[in-house]
Amino acid sequence: MTPPMIEANGITKAFGTTLALDHVDLEVEAGTVLGLLGPNGAGKTTFVRILTTLLRADAGSASVAGFDVTRDAVALRSAIGLAGQYAAVDELLTGRENLELVGLLYHLGKAERRLRAVETLERLALTEAADRQVKTYSGGMRRRLDVGASLVGRPKVLFLDEPTTGLDPATRIDLWRFIETLVEEGATVLLTTQYLEEADRLANRIVVIDHGRVIAEGTSNELKAQLGGAVLEVTLTEGDQLDKVAALLADLGHSPPAEDLARNLVTIPSDADPKVIVEAARRLGDRGIGLEDIALRRPSLDDVFLSLTGHGAEDGPGQGAEPDGEPSATHGARR
Amino acid sequence: MTTVGAVAVGHPPRRVSVREGLADVAGITQRNLRRIVRTPRLLIFSSIQPIMFVLLFRYVFAGAIKVLHGDYVDYLMPGIFLQTSLFGGASTAVGLAADLQGGIIDRFRSLPMARSAVLAGRTLADLIRNVFVVALMVFVGVLVGFRFHGTVGTDLAGIGLVLLFGYAFSWLFVTVGLYVKDPETAQVAGFIPLFPLVFASSAFVPVASMPGWLQAFANVQPVSVSVDAARALLIGGPIEHWLWQALVWAGGVLVVFAVLGVRQYRRI
Numbered sequence: 001m002t003p004p005m006i007e008a009n010g011i012t013k014a015f016g017t018t019l020a021l022d023h024v025d026l027e028v029e030a031g032t033v034l035g036l037l038g039p040n041g042a043g044k045t046t047f048v049r050i051l052t053t054l055l056r057a058d059a060g061s062a063s064v065a066g067f068d069v070t071r072d073a074v075a076l077r078s079a080i081g082l083a084g085q086y087a088a089v090d091e092l093l094t095g096r097e098n099l100e101l102v103g104l105l106y107h108l109g110k111a112e113r114r115l116r117a118v119e120t121l122e123r124l125a126l127t128e129a130a131d132r133q134v135k136t137y138s139g140g141m142r143r144r145l146d147v148g149a150s151l152v153g154r155p156k157v158l159f160l161d162e163p164t165t166g167l168d169p170a171t172r173i174d175l176w177r178f179i180e181t182l183v184e185e186g187a188t189v190l191l192t193t194q195y196l197e198e199a200d201r202l203a204n205r206i207v208v209i210d211h212g213r214v215i216a217e218g219t220s221n222e223l224k225a226q227l228g229g230a231v232l233e234v235t236l237t238e239g240d241q242l243d244k245v246a247a248l249l250a251d252l253g254h255s256p257p258a259e260d261l262a263r264n265l266v267t268i269p270s271d272a273d274p275k276v277i278v279e280a281a282r283r284l285g286d287r288g289i290g291l292e293d294i295a296l297r298r299p300s301l302d303d304v305f306l307s308l309t310g311h312g313a314e315d316g317p318g319q320g321a322e323p324d325g326e327p328s329a330t331h332g333a334r335r
Numbered sequence: 336m337t338t339v340g341a342v343a344v345g346h347p348p349r350r351v352s353v354r355e356g357l358a359d360v361a362g363i364t365q366r367n368l369r370r371i372v373r374t375p376r377l378l379i380f381s382s383i384q385p386i387m388f389v390l391l392f393r394y395v396f397a398g399a400i401k402v403l404h405g406d407y408v409d410y411l412m413p414g415i416f417l418q419t420s421l422f423g424g425a426s427t428a429v430g431l432a433a434d435l436q437g438g439i440i441d442r443f444r445s446l447p448m449a450r451s452a453v454l455a456g457r458t459l460a461d462l463i464r465n466v467f468v469v470a471l472m473v474f475v476g477v478l479v480g481f482r483f484h485g486t487v488g489t490d491l492a493g494i495g496l497v498l499l500f501g502y503a504f505s506w507l508f509v510t511v512g513l514y515v516k517d518p519e520t521a522q523v524a525g526f527i528p529l530f531p532l533v534f535a536s537s538a539f540v541p542v543a544s545m546p547g548w549l550q551a552f553a554n555v556q557p558v559s560v561s562v563d564a565a566r567a568l569l570i571g572g573p574i575e576h577w578l579w580q581a582l583v584w585a586g587g588v589l590v591v592f593a594v595l596g597v598r599q600y601r602r603i
Contacts, residue, residue, distance in 0.1 A: 052445045074350055078447035088438035090366065092373045097366075104362040105448040107355045133373070149442065 003066065005030045005157050005188040006051065010060035013046055013212075020046045022212040023060065028157075028205075033179075033189040035203030037196065037305070043212040044192035045085065048161045051190070052082045065156045078106065081150030085162040089145050091135040095126050098134060098145060099152055106153040113152070120148040124178065140171035147175070151182075158182065160191045164198060176201060196302050210309045223304045229272035231299045232280060236264045237290035248283055252276050258306045264292065267303055272296070356449035363443075363456025364463075367430070371464050381426065382468055385419040386475055392539055393479045400540050405570065409484070412476040413493065413566040414538030417558065419472050420501030421533065423465040425525035427505040428512035431457055432521040435513070440603065451597050458505045465501050469494060484570040493568030496581060500561045503585040506592035513599040532558045557584040 006028035013021040021043045028034040036044050049055035051064055053073045062069045067076035089098045096117050103113025121130045124144040134142060143163065150158060160179065164172040179202055183189060193199050199206050200220045208216040208223070216223060232252065234245060239261060246257040246266050253268035260267070270276045277296045284291055351359070371378060392400075392411050402410045431454075434440050443453050473481075473494070483490045507528070512521045535549055536542075536558040542550050553559055561584065564577035 049441075054441055054444050074447050077445060080445065082442065082445040084438055084441055088442040090370070090439060091437075092370045093366065097369070101362055101366055102442070102446065105359055105443065105446040107358065107447065153446075 002030055004028055006034070006062075006064050006190060008047075008051065008060065008062040011047065011050060011057045011062055012059040013043075013050065013055070013057050020212050021050075021057070024209070024212070024214055026207055026214070028188060028190055030188050031186045032204040033183050033187075033191060033202055035199030035206040036190060036192040036209060037194070037199045037206055038192075038209035039194055039309075042209045044194075044209060045161055046212075047209070048082075048159050048190065048192060052080060052159055053077060078153065079156045080159060081153055081155035081157075082159045083147045083150040083161065083163055085165055089134050089142060089149060092133055094131045094133055095121060095137070095145050095148075096130045099149060102149045102152045108153075116152050116154075120151055123151075124148045140167055140174070143167060143171070143175065144178075147178070156188060158187050158189045160189060162192055162194065164193070164195070172198075196300060196305065200300075208305065208308060215308050216304070224299045226304065226307075230270055230276075230296050231303050232268040232270045232276055233293070233295045233297060234266045234268075234280065234284070234291070235293040236266070237292050239264045241289055242266055245284065245289060248287070249280050252280055255307065258303075260306065267306060269299065269303070269307065270296070272298075351447065351449040356452060359448040359452035360455045360459065363452050364459045367457055367460030368463060370430075371460065378464070381423075382471055385415060385422070385468070385472055388418065389415055389472070389475055389479060396539075401544070402541055406480065408476070408480045409482065409570045410541075410566070411539060412472075412481040413497075413569050414536075414562050415476065416469055416472055416494070416497045417500060417562050417565060418533050418538055419468055420465050420497045421504055421529060421558070423461060423468055423501055424505035424508040425522065425529070426464075426508075427457055427461045428508035428515075428521040428525040429518045430461070431509060431512035432516055433518040435516050435603065436518065444603070450600060454506075454509050454593075454596055454600060458502060458509060461505055462498065462502045465498055469497060485568055489568045489574070493565045496561065496565050496568065496578075496585075500557075500581065500585050503589040503592075506589055506596050509596035510592050510599055513596060513603065532556060536562060538562045557581075557588070560584060 004027040006026065008024060008026045011021050011024045011026075012019075024043070024047060026034070026036075036047065038044050046055065050057045051062055051069060053069055053076055056070065063072075064076050065079040067073075067079060069076060089095075090101070093101065099117035099120050100113050103116055106113075108116065118127075118130075121127045124147065126141060126145060126148070129137060129141060134145065137145065147160070147163060150160075163179070164175050167175065176198070179189070179191070183202070189202075191199070191202060203220065205219055206217065206223060207214055216226075218226075232249070234249065236242065236245060242259045242261065242264065246259055246268075249266065249268055250257050253270040255269040257266050257268040259265070274296065277294060281291075281294055284294075389411075392415070393408055397407045397411070400407055431440075434453075440453065444450070485493065508521075508525055511524050515521050515524050535545070535553050536556060537553065538558060542553045542559060545553055560577055561581040563572075564574070564581035566572060567574040567577055
């Protein structure tokens, strides 16, 4: 039995009257990737800041690589790497100078930090730009350098706080491939993201967090399995009929329907049976309800998120569909 | 090949050693000096302001200001040196606030470095910049007629005192920068304590020409004391009387604000 690389028990943090984290427990085994998934303002960054000793928790305890976040802060810092949401590199220094500075601050010898800067630049395909000031870099290059800076100390545990937020799709996929390589090499990673696709692709286990609380955890497949075999997705032409449609089709599913006001969408977890879609289309057609699209597909993490929180993962809290209670009440109204 | 999962050999140190701490300070100082050198326009424009002060006082106000002994230009320049050194500290506040906003302080704080090194490296880099700016002001001063009247030893001590005073006050700006957290506010906030200290002092005009109530303040406040000490060293006068007071002020400001600054840094 090896102890977990990251262990957090009852981590609680309030800013004024706002409870940012409410008794968060979490464990990450060595050599695995944990995806911490949640919308903006869910408390993901606060949690990472506590685990990386940037912020002190009000209550609870946590350790990373066996070091307590408060008692062994210096030792902990030498065992971790952090890449943030905002590329924390110096614009006026070159890429190489940035990495060598980080190496110096990890207290590596001169020859060693030069070597690691060269290696890191090579790995992140920045060798050509090594001696240019960072202010001339593109957003993607800057982010790669930021991730590179977190690798210079050869950390046991890597914290990636929304590493691809704000990147274009091609750059995002590049960075995903790179993170996958790190994982193949045995890195322990805590990755926060608001992109379900990202957690789905990179994480062994996913913890879903909303309003500072853990609301679900498991593998991507376990989370999807909570929703059963498939999802019936009905997109309407008129937004004001969402409640009516949810009530009308609720008995076709095995879990309560969820509504997404922003997209005029009703999703119903159901069996993977084509009869479901035929029956749904017939009922809607009989009542003359305008359909934009209707589909039966495998559930995505987005569906999981929607059914857990009542709002989509990429919406802020309070936007999107109605709270949890609403669809089940509708469900109960059906005979 | 870099391997993230590789287990480090041996136990990492629990505390940052003094040697490592000094290396951290050197690393951060070098980083800040590179930033200064790579923004030459900022350096040029921030040097123009004190030059304008010299010209303003030397040629516009000089005729209206009566000093007891010697030429006004000799009276003026020690004040200008001190003002330049002091105003240079404002960029310490701006630079730190910009680092906070840009997120690089988060990176530094996540590294196993000495926490005070970020602040010490910032103030040292700004001190080194001040050496060049004050040297420039000496050059400008000589061009407009200023002459040293002390020995080489007292002249160097006078310039050293000016730099020390500016360095001590840069820790006040450290505290301001960490407190306001954004560069624009830091720029404005930094000057608030400076204006009364620099202008209600003996830097540009004799305190005797001020109303009585203001003299009470102007006679004892740190800028007057330090300018008078620098003046005594550079152009002659009773050195001892002012020098120890100036050193006490500089030491006091340094200690108080280094403590407050480091405390504020830990709290971010």
